[in-house]
Amino acid sequence: MQYALNRWDALSRYIEDGRLSIDNNLAERQLRGIAVTRKNYLFVGSDAGGQRAAIIHTIAETAKLNGLNPEAYIASVLDRLANGHPITRIDELLPWNFRPSHQPTGVS
Template sequence: SIPVLNALKEWLDQIAPKVLPDSKLGDAVSYTLNQWEYLTRYTQDGRMPIDNNLLERDIRIFATGRKSWLFSDTVEGARASAVVYSLMLTCRASRVEPLAWLRHVLTELPQRAGDADITDLLPFNFPKTAAA
């Protein structure tokens, strides 16, 4: 990606002074140059995705859920829905299969004291718990 991005940057720098700033091409060139740091950030860390499609997909769930939450009977019901959404998205972000995680938690949780530390049951800790 880096050689392609370097060539693109060089081309943008060359064409920028030649295009009309208020044209569609001028807007595109200006926007790309202004966002260059963000566009190329993924090349500095191999763990970073090239795009934010996963995050956008996760946010869409909350945007569509807002309409459903309007019909929650109580504030606690709406809060419970939000917690479930959050846990399922944490499973997805942690690359944990939600149903397997939920089965594990619902089996393990009743065996614990009410004041027990349950952070080991969170989705991002599930692979460690499952391997033990």
């Protein structure tokens, strides 16, 4: 009870504004992936390996933010690049412009 009484102002704000969440579970879930990834970077082997891992994680997270499945997005982009996607149209492969046209080879 004392815990709730000590946070009465914040609790009152939650009741007055329905847009507010009663807890911070969503924020904690979002940060959990970053904390796990940070520990995994200890094992990348070199600075260059860490930079490459950071690039891949950035691409994957950007795909998620744009409503794409990161694994399918990366596989499709690599497939298109391997099959001669024109360099002049590389902007089509950015996550915010990406439109899946076919299943990449090797992914069922």
